[in-house]
Amino acid sequence: MTTTGPTRTLVIEREMPHPQEKIWRALTEGKLMEEWLMKNDFQPVVGHRFQFRATPAPNWSGVIDCEVLVVDPISRLSYGWGTLGLESVVAWTLTPTAGGTHVRMEHSGFPSEEGANYKGAKYGWTNFISKMDRVVGGLE
Amino acid sequence: MQALTNDVFRALADPTRRAIFERLARDGEQTVHALTDRSGVSQPAVSKHLTVLKRAKLVMHRREGRETHYAAQPQALEPLVDWMSVYGAFWRDRFDRLENLLNRMDK
Numbered sequence: 001m002t003t004t005g006p007t008r009t010l011v012i013e014r015e016m017p018h019p020q021e022k023i024w025r026a027l028t029e030g031k032l033m034e035e036w037l038m039k040n041d042f043q044p045v046v047g048h049r050f051q052f053r054a055t056p057a058p059n060w061s062g063v064i065d066c067e068v069l070v071v072d073p074i075s076r077l078s079y080g081w082g083t084l085g086l087e088s089v090v091a092w093t094l095t096p097t098a099g100g101t102h103v104r105m106e107h108s109g110f111p112s113e114e115g116a117n118y119k120g121a122k123y124g125w126t127n128f129i130s131k132m133d134r135v136v137g138g139l140e
Numbered sequence: 141m142q143a144l145t146n147d148v149f150r151a152l153a154d155p156t157r158r159a160i161f162e163r164l165a166r167d168g169e170q171t172v173h174a175l176t177d178r179s180g181v182s183q184p185a186v187s188k189h190l191t192v193l194k195r196a197k198l199v200m201h202r203r204e205g206r207e208t209h210y211a212a213q214p215q216a217l218e219p220l221v222d223w224m225s226v227y228g229a230f231w232r233d234r235f236d237r238l239e240n241l242l243n244r245m246d247k
Contacts, residue, residue: 008224026241032241107227110223
């Protein structure tokens with residue numbers, strides 16, 4: 001990981017009324033992953049390098065370079081997630097509950113405000129400015 | 141920091157200024173003359189726009205002889221890129237799609 005300085009983590013958790021096994025399949029089978037996440041050449045093998053491919057945008061190829069870090073069926077999955085010059089890590093944890101499965105996604109490695117990673121801004125700024133148009137419209 | 145962020149927003153709210161900034165970011169350092177030739181506005185107008193961009197720290201300049209060269213400083217946008225909110229919206233949407241898929245897998 002190339003990020004320097006303190007980093008921040010995004011956590012999303014949801015209780016889903018589905019068996020853990022089934023959610024694991026949706027998280028680890030390429031065809032199923034494509035349906036809810038993105039096109040990919042994922043394999044559930046530690047060390048496997050793969051890509052997610054989204055629709056390209058101005059100044060962005062739409063490619064996310066990943067590497068499988070953890071495969072612990074059917075509860076833990078983690079992969080490195082690199083795009084726009086930002087290296088980060090996505091980690092999934094599935095825990096069975098009475099009514100189904102607790103799904104936790106942790107996306108970590110975002111530069112904090114004092115972080116020194118400027119590449120994201122460099123590559124993403126065109127896209128970003130088009131969004132800013134709307135924000136500014138509401139400002140003035 | 142907040143004041144600078146507002147400067148950046150204001151500086152880029154204007155389409156001509158945004159075009160100048162985009163050109164500098166894309167094509168690299170340029171003189172006021174070169175920028176004027178391609179912008180469709182007068183040189184004093186370009187200079188005025190550059191002053192606003194400079195105040196927001198979106199461009200920097202250096203003098204060489206009688207010419208002033210301007211270069212983009214895209215890192216000035218960094219305070220505005222909030223990865224947490226970008227990815228927060230992304231993953232919430234993907235969680236919805238995942239649940240949707242799981243419901244369909246039931247059949």
